[in-house]
Amino acid sequence: MVKQISKKLGDKLRVQVVSKYLAFAQEGLVPEINCPLDQGLLMCNVDNEDKIYLYCLSCEYKNFIGIDFYKKIKQNLEGIKNGK
Numbered sequence: 001m002v003k004q005i006s007k008k009l010g011d012k013l014r015v016q017v018v019s020k021y022l023a024f025a026q027e028g029l030v031p032e033i034n035c036p037l038d039q040g041l042l043m044c045n046v047d048n049e050d051k052i053y054l055y056c057l058s059c060e061y062k063n064f065i066g067i068d069f070y071k072k073i074k075q076n077l078e079g080i081k082n083g084k
Contacts, residue, residue, distance in 0.1 A: 015052055018044040018065065021073045030076040035061045 035056035042054045
């Protein structure tokens with residue numbers, strides 16, 4: 001039970017990181033991530049299996065975030081934190 005709770009807390013933190021990145025992107029502080037189909041705004045969410053995905057508000061686009069993509073997001077956020 002404790003392992004499941006800590007896993008869920010870790011996933012929530014990941015979603016918060018992606019959400020923070022998307023907010024910073026709208027402010028122009030990090031590169032934007034737009035929908036590849038219509039260049040619309042992307043939002044993040046978690047499915048029933050706690051997998052993070054990006055989805056487009058204006059079309060049916062949906063893409064799950066992989067670990068490499070997540071690491072790039074964290075690196076960009078660290079760059080802001082460090083003043084780069």
